[in-house]
Amino acid sequence: NAGVMQNPRHLVRRRGQEARLRCSPMKGHSHVYWYRQLPEEGLKFMVYLQKENIIDESGMPKERFSAEFPKEGPSILRIQQVVRGDSAAYFCASSPGAPGGQPQHFGDGTRLSIL
């Protein structure tokens, strides 16, 4: 069974460019979560999605950041006009059912570096 797949593993962008991070949840999982991790920090919740729906985006900056989980294909976290402060590891996790009571399975993450 494939786990949560994230790509790319590493992404380098110049300030002002766009970054697209992809996440395919585990088979049978319809709940996807995105987290951001800064060095020596915990995981900060960004957004929670189910197929075609954003359930909670309260942890995601209102500007430049967006997320989607289309009916077909992976979930995408999109960061427009990146700035140096966007440099971080972005982890995607999935669960089979309702959040909070289910363990989450994490992908390997995307390490985003902004030049």
Place this chain on the structure above:
Amino acid sequence: GQQVMQIPQYQHVQEGEDFTTYCNSSTTLSNIQWYKQRPGGHPVFLIQLVKSGEVKKQKRLTFQFGEAKKNSSLHITATQTTDVGTYFCAGPRQAGTALIFGKGTTLSVSS
């Protein structure tokens, strides 16, 4: 706002010594989960505690959930170099979506 705090932030031990990390929540939690992240890796689920006062063991790891369901601890007996990593506790966000994580305790072990 809702917070989950962990102490200590760092702990260095000699191989064979015991290790404990503590987790405190500002709110009562319906459950608490523990994850381990190896250096350069991703968080891996270890265990979930649900009941007040619950104690669970996994080989050398002992997990406890406080009576008030606001704190938890992870104790490792006789640490090994394979225990190196950052241990996170996490509880459900008040909004009922996703998890809120503590900042973690990073364990280093010297042989």
